[in-house]
Amino acid sequence: PAKHLEIEVDKIKANPGEHVDLELLRKTLKEKHYTAVTLTHVDTSTGVLADVETVSKILQEVSPETLFIVDGVCATGGVKEEFDNWKIDVILTGSQKALATPPGLTLLTFSKRAIEKRNSIKPRTYYGDILKWIPVMEDGTKYFATPSVNLFFALHQSLKDIFDMGLENYFKKHEDLARRVRNAMNELGLKLVAKRPAPTLSVFLYPEGIDDKTFRGRLKDHGVVIANTLAELYGKGFRIGHMGSITKDELLVAVSKIAETFEELGVKVSKGNVINAFLS
Amino acid sequence: PAKHLEIEVDKIKANPGEHVDLELLRKTLKEKHYTAVTLTHVDTSTGVLADVETVSKILQEVSPETLFIVDGVCATGGVKEEFDNWKIDVILTGSQKALATPPGLTLLTFSKRAIEKRNSIKPRTYYGDILKWIPVMEDGTKYFATPSVNLFFALHQSLKDIFDMGLENYFKKHEDLARRVRNAMNELGLKLVAKRPAPTLSVFLYPEGIDDKTFRGRLKDHGVVIANTLAELYGKGFRIGHMGSITKDELLVAVSKIAETFEELGVKVSKGNVINAFLS
Numbered sequence: 076p077a078k079h080l081e082i083e084v085d086k087i088k089a090n091p092g093e094h095v096d097l098e099l100l101r102k103t104l105k106e107k108h109y110t111a112v113t114l115t116h117v118d119t120s121t122g123v124l125a126d127v128e129t130v131s132k133i134l135q136e137v138s139p140e141t142l143f144i145v146d147g148v149c150a151t152g153g154v155k156e157e158f159d160n161w162k163i164d165v166i167l168t169g170s171q172k173a174l175a176t177p178p179g180l181t182l183l184t185f186s187k188r189a190i191e192k193r194n195s196i197k198p199r200t201y202y203g204d205i206l207k208w209i210p211v212m213e214d215g216t217k218y219f220a221t222p223s224v225n226l227f228f229a230l231h232q233s234l235k236d237i238f239d240m241g242l243e244n245y246f247k248k249h250e251d252l253a254r255r256v257r258n259a260m261n262e263l264g265l266k267l268v269a270k271r272p273a274p275t276l277s278v279f280l281y282p283e284g285i286d287d288k289t290f291r292g293r294l295k296d297h298g299v300v301i302a303n304t305l306a307e308l309y310g311k312g313f314r315i316g317h318m319g320s321i322t323k324d325e326l327l328v329a330v331s332k333i334a335e336t337f338e339e340l341g342v343k344v345s346k347g348n349v350i351n352a353f354l355s
Numbered sequence: 356p357a358k359h360l361e362i363e364v365d366k367i368k369a370n371p372g373e374h375v376d377l378e379l380l381r382k383t384l385k386e387k388h389y390t391a392v393t394l395t396h397v398d399t400s401t402g403v404l405a406d407v408e409t410v411s412k413i414l415q416e417v418s419p420e421t422l423f424i425v426d427g428v429c430a431t432g433g434v435k436e437e438f439d440n441w442k443i444d445v446i447l448t449g450s451q452k453a454l455a456t457p458p459g460l461t462l463l464t465f466s467k468r469a470i471e472k473r474n475s476i477k478p479r480t481y482y483g484d485i486l487k488w489i490p491v492m493e494d495g496t497k498y499f500a501t502p503s504v505n506l507f508f509a510l511h512q513s514l515k516d517i518f519d520m521g522l523e524n525y526f527k528k529h530e531d532l533a534r535r536v537r538n539a540m541n542e543l544g545l546k547l548v549a550k551r552p553a554p555t556l557s558v559f560l561y562p563e564g565i566d567d568k569t570f571r572g573r574l575k576d577h578g579v580v581i582a583n584t585l586a587e588l589y590g591k592g593f594r595i596g597h598m599g600s601i602t603k604d605e606l607l608v609a610v611s612k613i614a615e616t617f618e619e620l621g622v623k624v625s626k627g628n629v630i631n632a633f634l635s
Contacts, residue, residue, distance in 0.1 A: 076481040076482075079484070080478070081477070177503070177504065178501045178503055178504050178505075179502070179503030179504075179505070179506060197361070198360070199480070200479075200483075201359050201360060202356075203480075203483075204359070221449065221451060221458045222459070223457070223458055223459030223503065223506070224457065224458050224459075225457040225458075225459070225505075225506075226459060226503070226506075
C-alpha cells in the first residue's frame with residue numbers, strides 16, 4: 076500500500092522464520108527521522124511472532140516521537156497485545172482472524188497523538204477516514220455511511236463469547252491448539268518455519284520427497300484445504316491456521332487427513348502416533 | 356467525497372422534489388470541459404427519479420468525451436438502468452438497497468474507457484482500487500485481500516432470487532408497492548415530495564399540525580421505524596423505502612401503524628379507507 080500511495084518507506088527485512096534484527100532497527104532509527112514505524116505482530120507468511128514490546132522500548136528510547144503502528148491481523152485477540160503499556164499508536168486488524176467473525180470488517184484503534192496526526196495531514200480516503208466515523212461512534216443517531224450491520228452483530232457476539240471465556244483462557248486455547256498441531260506435525264517429520272512461533276498459526280516445511288501441489292491437491296480431495304507458503308518459501312511448505320473459532324475436533328480431522336495423505340505419497344507414517352501426539 | 360479528496364466540482368442543483376434543469380446542464384457542458392458528470396439515479400433524500408437516459412443523450416450530443424458516472428444506490432436492480440444503451444461509464448451501488456442483500460458490499464460496473472481513465476491517473480485508494488481486483492475477478496485462485504465472503508454468498512442468493520422472478524417482474528413489484536404506499540398516504544393527506552417519483556422509495560410531507568419528532572417517536576413505540584427528511588426538508592416529512600426484500604405485508608403493517616399514530620395525534624383518520632387504499 077505504501078508504494079501504491081507513494082509514501083516513502085525503508086524496509087528492514089528478516090530471513091523467513093526469523094525476526095528483524097533489533098540492533099539494526101535501533102541503528103536505523105538513530106540515523107533518520109521516521110514519521111511512523113509499522114510492525115506486523117504475527118507474520119501470516121511465516122507464523123513468526125514479533126516482539127512488539129521490545130520494539131516499543133527501542134522506539135521509546137531512540138525515537139519516541141515516531142508513531143508506532145502495529146498490524147494485528149493474525150494476532151489481535153489471540154495473543155497478548157497491550158495497546159497502552161506498549162505505547163502503540165495504531166492497531167489495525169481484520170474481523171476474520173483471531174476475533175472469529177466473518178471477513179469484512181477492519182478494526183482500528185488509535186492513540187490520541189495518531190488522531191492528532193490525522194488532523195494535520197490531507198486525507199487519502201473518504202469512507203475509510205477515521206475522522207468521518209468519530210462523530211458516529213460518539214453519537215449513534217448520527218449518520219455517515221451505512222456500515223456492515225450484520226457483521227457488527229457477528230463481531231459483538233464473538234467478542235461476547237471471547238470475554239465470557241476470559242481473554243487469558245482464549246489465549247491459552249490458542250497456545251494449546253498450537254502445541255497439539257506442532258506435536259503432530261513433528262511426528263510426521265515436518266519442520267516449523269518460525270523460530271519464535273505465534274500461537275495463532277503454524278507454517279511447516281515439507282520433509283524430503285513431498286511435492287507441494289500433489290500434496291495439497293490430494294488433501295483437498297480428502298476435504299481439507301490448507302494454504303501454500305509464499306515468496307521465498309513458495310512450494311516448500313504449507314500454512315495452517317489454528318485461531319479464532321476453529322475447534323480441536325476440526326484440527327484433529329485436518330491432522331489425521333494430512334497424515335493419511337503423507338502415507339499415500341509414500342512417507343512411512345504411524346497414524347496412531349500422529350493422532351496421539353495431537354491428543355496428548 | 357469530491358471536496359474531501361480535493362477534486363474540483365461544479366454542482367447543478369434542483370429544488371427539493373424537482374430534477375436538474377436539463378437545458379442548464381446542456382449550457383454548462385458547452386461552456387467548460389468536464390472529465391466526468393455524476394448523476395444520482397434515485398435521490399435518497401427526496402425520492403426523485405432522474406431521467407438518466409435523457410441526460411446521457413445530452414452528454415453524447417454536447418460532450419461525448421466526458422465520463423458518465425451514475426450513482427445507482429436507491430435504483431440499481433429496482434428500476435431500469437441500461438449500462439450499455441445509456442452509455443454509462445461507471446455505475447456504483449450498495450448491496451443493501453434494491454439488491455436486497457445486507458449492507459457491506461459496494462458494487463461497481465466500469466466501461467472500458469473508465470478503466471483506461473483509471474490507468475492514466477494516480478490511485479487515491481489501495482483496497483478500493485479496481486485495478487487491484489481485476490486479476491482476482493479474472494482468476495479466482497489469485498489473491499489480493501480477503502473480501503466479505505459471507506456477503507458474497509448473500510448477494511449471489513439475492514441475484515438468483517431476482518433473476519428467478521425475472522427483472523421485469525421485480526421492477527413491477529417495486530412499482531406495485533410504491534403505488535400502494537402512495538395511495539394509502541394520500542388517503543392520510545400526505546403529499547409526495549417528488550414530481551418524478553422513483554418506484555423504490557417515497558418521501559412525504561406532513562399535513563398541518565404533525566410534529567416530526569413526536570410522530571416518529573410514537574411510531575417507534577408501535578414498532579415501526581421510519582427515516583426523517585434531510586437538509587431543506589428536515590422536520591417537514593419522512594422517508595419510507597419500499598425496495599429490495601421488503602414485503603407487502605411488512606408495508607401493510609407500517610401503513611396501518613402510521614394511520615394509528617396520526618389518529619393518536621389528533622388527525623381525523625379512517626383507518627379502513629387507508630388500508631383499503633393500500634390493498635386495492
